[in-house]
Each structure stands twice: as C-alpha cells, then as structure tokens.
Amino acid sequence: MKPASIDFLTMGCSKNLVDSERLMAQLRHAGYRVKHDPDVCNGDICVVNTCGFIGDAKEESINVILEQGQRKTEGKLKRLYVMGCLSQRYLSELQAEIPEVDGWYGKFDWTRLLAELGHTWDSTLTPDRSLTTPSHYAYIKISEGCNRHCSYCAIPIITGAQVSRPMEEILDEVRQLVAIGVKEFNVIAQELTFYGVDLYHRRAIAELIDRMADIVGVEWIRLHYAYPTDFPWELLPVINRHSNVCRYLDIALQHISTSVLSAMRRHITKEETYAFVERIRKEVPDINLRTTLMVGHPGETEEAYQELLEFVRWARFERMGAFAYSEEEGTYSAQNYTDEISEEIKQARLSKLMRLQQRISAEVQEAKVGKTLRVVIDRVEGDFFVGRTEYDSPEVDPEVLIPVREKELTVGQFYAIRITSADDFDLYGTSDIKEMQEDYE
DSSP, X not given: OOOOEEEEEEOSOHHHHHHHHHHHHHHHHTTOEEEESOSSOOSSEEEEEEOOSSHHHHHHHHHHHHHHHHHHHTTSOSEEXXXXXXXXXXHHHHHHHOTXXXXXXXXXXXXXXXXXXXXXXXXXXXXXXXXXXXXXXXEEEOEXXXXXXXXXXXXXXXXXXXXXXXXXXXXXXXHHHHHTTOOEEEEEOSSGGGTTHHHHSSOOHHHHXXXXXXXXXXXXXXXXXXXXXXXXXXXXXXXXXXXXXXXXXXEOXXXXXXXXXXXXXXXXXXXXXXXXXXXXXXXXXXXXEEEEEEEOOTTOOHHHHHHHHHHHHHHOOSEEEEEEOOOOTTSHHHHHOOOOSOHHHHHHHHHHHHHHHHHHHHHHHHTTTTOEEEEEEEEEETTEEEEEOTTOXXXXXXXXXXXXXXXXXXXXXXXXXXXXXEOSSOEEEEOOSTTTTTTTO
C-alpha cells in the first residue's frame, strides 16, 4: 500500500521552520512521504505552520488556510491541520470561522499532531529534524518566548516568557547536524542575549557560543535577534577568539529618539544607543551589523524621524531592514496610545529611510571590490553559482554571484572568491585564483 503523503507549508520566521522540520522528521520516521513548501499541495494531508506576528503575516497565513480549506472541500485534500503562532493567538475565532480545518495546534502543542495521526513521538530520533534548508546550513533555535515587553510587539502575548533550551541539548543537536554534513549554524531566538537566565540564573549566550565554536566541523556560527539593553559584553571576546564565529550580529535597535524609545518601552536612550554601536565596532572592528528599525510609532514627530535618519547616516549599518508601525491588538501600544500618524506619512518615511540605506549598502558593497572573501556556495541559478560571505545570512542578506564558466564549484563548499564588482546589494566575483582552496578549507 502506498504510504500517505503530507505537504507542509511554513509561514513566517526561521523559528517556525525549525518546528516544521522536527515534525517532518517524526512523520517521515512514521512512514509518511513528506514535502515542504510545494508549489501545489497534492498530498493526502496538508499542515500549515502559521505566523501571527504582524497584520500582513496574519493575512497571508489566513489566505493560505482558506485556500487549502477550499481544496479540501473540492476533494483534493483529505485532511487539513494548522499549527503555529496564528492558531496559538486566535484559536477560538479561527475554529469558528474555518470549520474545514481538522485540527488546530498552537505554538507549543503541535507535537500532539503526531498522536492525532496515530503515532507516538520518538525522542531517540537522530537527528530529530528533516532539514528544509540546503544540507550545509541549518537554524539552531536556542529558546522560545520573550521577557521583553516592547510596546508594539505581540510576541510575548503569543509565546509567553522566555524558556531556554538546556545547553547540552543544543550542543548535542549541533553535533548531530555536523554528522550529516551541516557546516553553518544560524543561531536564533526571540531574544538570544537573554539566553540561560531562566535555567542558569545568568546570561549564558557567551558560554554557549564558545562551546559551540569548539565542535569539530562547525565552520560558521551566526547570531540573530539580540537586544541592546543589558547586552552581555562577554560575547564580543568570544566572537574575536573564534574564527568560525561570523563577524555578524543581528540586533534590532528600532529607533534612536529617546522619546520614541521610551514610548516603545525599549529601556535605552539615544546616547546609550550611540555608545552601544560605537563599543561593538571598537571591540570587533570587522563586524557587520544588521538591524531593524521602525517608523511611525505613536509619538514619532518629524524631529524624531530626522534623528533616525541622522543615526543611520552615522551608523552605516551593513545590513538594515525597516517597517512601518501597525497596531497589534493586545499590545501595550494598542491599549495606551493612539495610532495618529497617517499611513501615507508612515510609508513616505519608510521609503526615504530605505533609499538612504540603499545608498549606504551600495557604498559598503563597493568597498569589498578587489578583496578576497571566503564564500560558501548555496546553489546554482542560471549562469551563476550563488553564495554568501560570513557577513550574509540566508534569505535576508546579499549574495555573491560567480559565473558558472569560471570553474566547477560545489554546493556546500567554501571557496576564496575575489570580488570583481558590486551593485546596491549583491557582489560579483571570480574563483579563478590559485589559493582558492588551500587557505579556506
């Protein structure tokens, strides 16, 4: 008898992706044929792992659920299950509105889906994830939840307080993934700098990364989603000490105006933020910083917005994303502020900010022309091998394009690439140099 097939659709962030990968591994072990993010869900069962962070993400998740519900009504799908942040937050409303769904699971009870299908969770499965990423890199989730209560953010409402994974469990997972060929580890959490406080009564992120970097076979470690207030400064010497810890830090700063930061409940001032960025750049001179900024938060005056532009000109972030404030029900902001800034003004501010960053990004990229950088090859696309430097995280950051005519490169391998040109975001390079492998493997 042909085994049943299950299609997974994962919405939102890489933290959701890790959950999907764990469930997929269990289902494959139970005998199912499992696909992830197919163009069309043709499986007997569809599992939608939802995002509930902001309005656009919620709308996208709901549209996907409705689309699959329609396919079930048409007889093209036998069963439909929903898990993740959206169903965690709006379970009762969704159950009433979308009866086509056979089972709803939240952010933390999705393991019950396996029991719904008649199987038990196998805690001995090694590795316990079916990677959806290219086989040479993976995301490592070190905690769930967040103890910060920023005014605009619904994450603590959805996920609750921070819960750290035990250090030995994380390190064992890294070793398991190294054993199957993973070389690059992108460390993720809602707030990684708070890691360990609940378990060890101290910030343990520096020790975790120090120990992870000592594992043979770990080529790159990259750090995501830090928080500036009470930053664990002992992490920076760890970055300096290990060549396999990427000179890269993803740390959302959100704004620079003290009044806006106060309204956001960020517990930091303009002066402290400038000093924070300056100290990181001083202690790790070659670091690349990725940040996220917000425009249009209640209370952002034109003067405050100009402060933000000036800060971006000064900081020259190598990587930067930005978004316009949108009111999220249940948050401190929604309950205590009036969203008085028009959508037109928000979008105008956002566009101007991103145009500024585009110019900075172009200058940052142009400065790399003529340098030789270590690059991992992710894929072949058209006439190019496509790779990344240690300063580039998968999916969100610029890439390096090497013409396929140059040499036969191998996906998942590291090469010394001489950068020959740049555009606003991506780099172009050549592998036609003698020291291509010797110094970089």
